[in-house]
Amino acid sequence: MTALFTRSTMLAVAGTALALSLTACQSGKDGNATATPPTSVTATATDDASEAATTTGPADATGPGKSSEAADSGTSGGSTGQQASTSTPACTAADITVTAAKQDGPPYTHLVLTAKNTSTHSCRLPGFPHVQLLESHKQDVPAVAKSKPAAPVVLTAGAPAYALLKVSNGGTDEDNEPVSAFSVTLEGDPTVIAVTAPGPDGIAADPAQALVGYWTPELRNGADDF
Template sequence: MRTKRTNTVLAVTAAAVLSLGLAACGSVEGGTRDEGAAHTSPSETSSSSSAPSSSSPSSSSSSSSSASASGASASGGSTSGGAAKNAAKNAASSGSKAAASCTYKDVKITAAKADETPTEHVVLTATNTSGRVCRLDGYPLIAFGEIQTAKDVPAVAKSRPAAPVVLEPGAPAYANVRIVLGGAHEDNKVVTSFNVNLFTGSAPAEGSVVVKAPAGGLAVDEAAARTGYWTPELRNGADEF
């Protein structure tokens, strides 16, 4: 009887130990499954590693856009600066062209015979002696004789310059003047001085400059006389007549 009970107790104890062992194994295995289910490591690793990559281009793009915007702004500033300089330059140029007309008090006019035989032309030189910028309009309005009665010498249209003649202080302008054709003849008259009026715009200005003729005087044929427009320099063709 004692032996049988002992065997029964041992059998029950063994069964209990076996049951505990199996329960322990099941708990460990379940824990592993739970850990895997909780972390889902493969997808999270992929997601976490891709997250910085996807945000990085966006950040880089943002930086590039900012840099481009800054560059565009700098470029715009530079362009604006260039435009401002051009505007200032144009304004200065316009200011010179809008200078007041030269008056007879602003210029000194001299006459020199052309290098030719017989003498058919003289060159007038008008020098700005005013100390300010002034505009020399049109052509010299020449009177060979008494200013009140002398015939005005007509201008040659082809000699008109494309732009207004603006003289800085001390700067000269020139006009070619034909005084006769074919040398001396009975219609010529000798003059030792003559008068030159200037224009204000398209109208003759008040006052005139008395110009002394070159040594020996000038033989002038008023019917053949012609004058060119004032120009910064004499030009082949335009000032030949």
């Protein structure tokens, strides 16, 4: 009787163990089934991110918002620069000090005119210096067109500009006359600026051979070679 009970008990225990094993297997299957969806969700999220990147990327790079901003910024910058140069007041004789120096060695055929902005504000220096070398010769020295700069010359406070002035061909057969000082006027301002000729004896000038270049931020080989 005792052996039968024990056997029954053992069968019951075995049945219980089998049930538990089946339950564990079922739970394992359920666990695997449950683990599968996150894999799908992750893939979906990746696909959504790729789609978002595909959709958002070009929109960020070339979308109307940024393109418009870039275009507006470029246009605005260009317009501002252009307006700044054109709206800057023209330099007057009160803003500028003009000096002259000999260029190269003898014979001294050219002078370099320097116009320095001695004011406290920026000003625009248009055109070329209107030069008259002799009191007896009231015509302005002709300007050389190839020396004209591409952009307007705007001088900040203290900044210089330059113009080359040819006063003779350096020959002894010319009608040269001694010049100790000459007059310069700026474009748009009739005020006469008296410029002292360099050297203790001044310069020898022939108005018939004289030429002058445009104001430029710096002298340029070729354009200012005349």
